[in-house]
Amino acid sequence: xxxxxxxxxxxxxxxxxxxxxKASSEVGTGLVGAPExxxxxxxxxxxxxxxxxxxxxxxKTFGCGSAIASSxxxxxxxxxxxxxxxxxxxxxxxxxxxxxxxxxxHCSVLAEDAIRAAIGDWKKKNSVAETAAVAVxx
Amino acid sequence: MSNEMSNNGVxxxxxxxxxxxxxxxxxxxxxxxxxxxxxxxxxxxxPYFGKVFGNAxxxxxxxxxxxxxxxxKAREQIAKLIGASAKEIIFTSGATESNNxxxxxxxxxxxxxxxxxxxxxxxxKAVLDTCKKLEKQGYRVTYLPxxxxxLIDLEDLKRAIDDKTILVSIMYANNEIGVIQPIAxxxxxxxxxGVIFHTDAVQAVGKIxxxxxxxxxxxxxxxxxxxxxxxxxxxxxxxxxxPRVQISExxxxxxxxxxxxxxxxxxxxxxxxxxxxxxxxxxMEAEGKREKELRDYMKxxxxxxxxxxxxxxxxxxxxPGNLNISFVYVExxxxxxxxxxxxxxxGSACTSATLEPSxxxxxLGLGDDxxxxxxxxxxxRFNTKAEVDYVSDKLIDVVSKLRELSxxxxxxxxxxxxxxxxxAAH
Numbered sequence: 001x002x003x004x005x006x007x008x009x010x011x012x013x014x015x016x017x018x019x020x021x022k023a024s025s026e027v028g029t030g031l032v033g034a035p036e037x038x039x040x041x042x043x044x045x046x047x048x049x050x051x052x053x054x055x056x057x058x059x060k061t062f063g064c065g066s067a068i069a070s071s072x073x074x075x076x077x078x079x080x081x082x083x084x085x086x087x088x089x090x091x092x093x094x095x096x097x098x099x100x101x102x103x104x105x106h107c108s109v110l111a112e113d114a115i116r117a118a119i120g121d122w123k124k125k126n127s128v129a130e131t132a133a134v135a136v137x138x
Numbered sequence: 139m140s141n142e143m144s145n146n147g148v149x150x151x152x153x154x155x156x157x158x159x160x161x162x163x164x165x166x167x168x169x170x171x172x173x174x175x176x177x178x179x180x181x182x183x184x185p186y187f188g189k190v191f192g193n194a195x196x197x198x199x200x201x202x203x204x205x206x207x208x209x210x211k212a213r214e215q216i217a218k219l220i221g222a223s224a225k226e227i228i229f230t231s232g233a234t235e236s237n238n239x240x241x242x243x244x245x246x247x248x249x250x251x252x253x254x255x256x257x258x259x260x261x262x263k264a265v266l267d268t269c270k271k272l273e274k275q276g277y278r279v280t281y282l283p284x285x286x287x288x289l290i291d292l293e294d295l296k297r298a299i300d301d302k303t304i305l306v307s308i309m310y311a312n313n314e315i316g317v318i319q320p321i322a323x324x325x326x327x328x329x330x331x332g333v334i335f336h337t338d339a340v341q342a343v344g345k346i347x348x349x350x351x352x353x354x355x356x357x358x359x360x361x362x363x364x365x366x367x368x369x370x371x372x373x374x375x376x377x378x379x380x381p382r383v384q385i386s387e388x389x390x391x392x393x394x395x396x397x398x399x400x401x402x403x404x405x406x407x408x409x410x411x412x413x414x415x416x417x418x419x420x421x422m423e424a425e426g427k428r429e430k431e432l433r434d435y436m437k438x439x440x441x442x443x444x445x446x447x448x449x450x451x452x453x454x455x456x457x458p459g460n461l462n463i464s465f466v467y468v469e470x471x472x473x474x475x476x477x478x479x480x481x482x483x484x485g486s487a488c489t490s491a492t493l494e495p496s497x498x499x500x501x502l503g504l505g506d507d508x509x510x511x512x513x514x515x516x517x518x519r520f521n522t523k524a525e526v527d528y529v530s531d532k533l534i535d536v537v538s539k540l541r542e543l544s545x546x547x548x549x550x551x552x553x554x555x556x557x558x559x560x561x562a563a564h
Contacts, residue, residue, distance in 0.1 A: 003475065011475055013149055017543055034561030035546060036506035038469050038486060038495070042545040060545040064471040064486075068543065 003065055004099035010069035015076050018058040020044045028122025030114040039063035039107065041071045043114035045078060045086075047122050054078045054086055059114075066104040070094050070111035083119055149539070160524035163479040167529060169459060169518030170313045170341060171483065175410070176366035176519070182413040183368065186406035194403045195394060205405045212412025219415040220339075220358065221349035222375050228395045229408055232372040233340040234264040236359035237307075239374055239399065240336045241268045243385035244305050244357070245277055248334070252302035256333075258282040258290050259501045261309050265338055269307075278302070286503050287452035288317035295327060305334045310342035310358075314485065314498040314514055315451030316460025318346065325354025334383055340364050344418030345457055346426060350375060356383050362407060366519055367414030371407030374399075421519075429517045430458035436515065436530045437461055443534040446550070448508055450499060459517035462499075464508045465533075467547035468540045473513060476536035480529050485512035507546075507556075 003011070020027045026046050033039040040063065046056040057075035061068045073094060078086040094100070094108035122128075157163065166174065186208065194209045196202025213224040230236045245255065257269055259281045269279045280298045282290050290308065299306070306328050311318045321337060328335035336357040342348050343358075344365030350358060358375040362368050376398065377383045391400030440447050446466040462485075465473065470486030485496030486509070495509035513533070517526070541547040546556060 008475075011472070014543060019548065031545065031559075032562060035510075035556060036561075038471075038506070038510040040545055040561070060543055060548060062467060062544045062546045063469050065475040067469075068472060 006073075006098050007066055007069040007100070010072040010098070011065040014059075014068060014072045016056075016058050016072065016079070017060060019060065020046055020056070020058050025049075025125050026122075028118040028120070028125065030117025030119075030121060032113045032117050033063070033110050035062065039067045039110055041067065041110055041114045043071060043074060043078075043111075043118045045118045045122060047083065047126075049126070052083045054081055054083070063107065063110075064104070066098065066100055067107040067110065069098050070100070070107045071114060073097060074111040074115055078115060083122075086115055087119060089115055158524050158528060160522055161528045164481055165479065165521075165525050165529060166481045167515050167517060167521060167525070168481045168483055169516035169521075170316075170364075170514065171516065172363045172369065173366045173518050174520055175363075175368060176414065176417060178417060179367055179410050179413045183406045183410040186409050190405075192405075194405055195392065205403075208405060208409050209403055212408045212415075215412035215416045215419075216360075216373055217375075219348070219419045220343060220360075220375060221351050223378070225396075226350075226375050226378050228374045228376055228398050229403055229411075230372045230374055230399055231370055231404070232363075233262075233338065233359045233361035236361070236372050236374040237262070237264040237338055238268050239385065239388050240357045240359060241265065241272065241305070241307060242388050243398070244334055244336065244383070245272050245275075246386035247384045248304040252304040254278045254280070254300060254302040255305045255307065256280045256282060256295065256298050256303060257307045258284060258309070260284050260288065260312055260315075260498045261307070262313060262338055262340070265307055265309070282308075284501050288312060288315050288450075288498075288502055289452055289455065290319060290324075292320065292323055292327065295324060299327075299331050299333060303331070303333050305336060307336040307338070310337045310339035310348065311346070311457050311460075312451070312498065313341050314496060315462045315502070316341070316457035317451040318342065318455040318457065320455075321353045321355065325356075328356075329354055329381075334381075341457060344415065344422060345459065347422070350377065356381065357385075362411040362414060365414050365418050368407045368410040371404050371411045373411065425519060426458040429521075432517055432521065432523060432526050433459060433461050433515075435523075436517075436526050437463070439530045440465075440534065444537055446547070448504075448511075450502060450504065450512060459521075461515040461517070463513055463515070464499075464504070464511040465513065465537045466508055466511050467544045467550065468537050469510050470512055472540055473511075473533075473536060476540065477529075477532055480532065482516070482529075483514040485514065486510045 028045045031042045041061045044058045045054045057078050059071040059075045061071045091108035091112040192201030192205035194205040213227045217224045325335045334356045338359045340361045343360040356377040361372040389400050394400050448464040450462040470484030485499045499509040
């Protein structure tokens with residue numbers, strides 16, 4: 001299978017690899033996928049409590065090159081975005097950016113799930129209700 | 139944050155130092171898929187693409203006689219390698235055809251005697267899919283399980299044989315995990331029960347000693363391109379006495395190959411297969427020893443440099459050139475991507491169209507995650523120590539880097555039991 005140049009670039013030079021303190025109230029952690037499916041992504045965000053802006057993001061992924069690229073790209077995209085802007089990122093954006101073939105679309109879905117899971121975790125920790133978050137963003 | 143770790147500098151695959159002497163890229167280490175034709179084999183074939191073009195079935199002129207002579211020489215060469223007589227060798231287009239002919243031909247011929255066939259779950263698809271087709275035609279097929287090391291349990295086989303059993307088909311050596319089945323014992327058991335024994339010996343012939351007499355084999359499939367011969371040619375050994383095995387032909391036509399396989403013979407291919415068998419017979423012992431040493435050396439290097447390395451399949455009853463190994467917590471396809479100048483295979487789902495990991499590894503009872511992490515190395519006649527060093531060093535490097543990226547590896551290192559996590563399957 002031929003990979004797109006962007007997938008190869010993210011694979012060779014993954015952005016924002018690492019780990020943040022899961023216990024911190026500013027950090028949201030999303031762990032999605034399953035080892036038996038061959039894909040596990042962990043995406044973490046650090047959110048500025050004043051502005052709701054994602055100031056940093058880190059990931060680690062067990063999976064194929066497309067899964068690594070999708071999660072690496074996701075960390076790049078969420079950085080600097082508000083929570084609500086980040087929630088607007090969809091898997092189809094990732095498919096387009098990385099030129100993923102149909103058999104790899106599930107990788108992009110997983111990356112979107114990871115973003116949502118990380119944000120969900122942060123909201124839960126900070127007792128941010130869905131509506132309240134929207135209000136802040138507006 | 140003090141405990142925040144960052145690995146922004148992770149680089150998976152970088153152009154490293156100049157290549158060591160004797161190594162040119164890409165490196166081929168996938169010799170279970172196919173082998174490079176031996177130049178000596180090619181040399182013997184070439185005249186038969188040119189001047190010596192006769193039809194081996196032309197009985198009334200010199201062109202035909204010359205072709206026939208070449209074919210009969212090859213038949214002798216093949217027979218000699220497996221302890222058979224020349225008359226017991228039927229030429230086919232390859233092992234898939236040989237397996238089809240054996241299973242369908244025996245099933246049809248012995249339908250009056252019974253309708254039960256026994257095989258095992260780790261067979262090649264050429265056997266499994268043929269069995270499935272036979273099931274649709276009213277045959278009953280038992281698929282024996284294998285143990286965790288890939289070997290079948292002879293007691294399972296004993297229990298499976300009943301008065302309707304006409305055929306047992308168990309492969310000699312497995313194409314993924316290299317495990318060698320107890321063929322002689324299986325054959326003995328079959329003969330005691332009056333059941334025909336077929337073996338798909340594609341991975342074994344020319345690599346390890348195979349003897350149809352000592353191994354009690356009645357029917358055997360082999361292929362040219364797995365032993366440094368040409369593609370598109372194979373053979374089926376069919377025992378002529380003690381017992382005499384009969385096979386219903388599956389291709390009708392001019393009655394070639396004693397009526398068992400019609401079709402004008404592929405003379406250059408057959409000449410090549412014969413030459414390949416002769417060379418294998420002469421060099422097998424030394425070559426097997428060399429490959430086994432290289433294989434064990436590579437295995438030791440991996441085990442020394444990396445933790446969580448899982449070797450798949452029984453290593454005692456094992457093809458010399460095979461190493462199937464799981465680099466746990468690293469997904470196989472991502473690993474292949476990091477070593478794209480090295481040709482090996484992975485049992486990962488992502489490398490197949492089905493998104494299912496290798497059915498052979500799953501049959502060993504391995505978790506899907508271990509199967510997803512597997513790499514199959516197939517060492518062959520043309521691999522060198524320098525290549526083995528390059529490949530193992532590169533693998534160790536890429537596995538280490540991908541583990542820096544692996545949340546599973548990190549969690550295991552932190553003492554988290556991955557089986558206790560409620561994963562959201564997708």
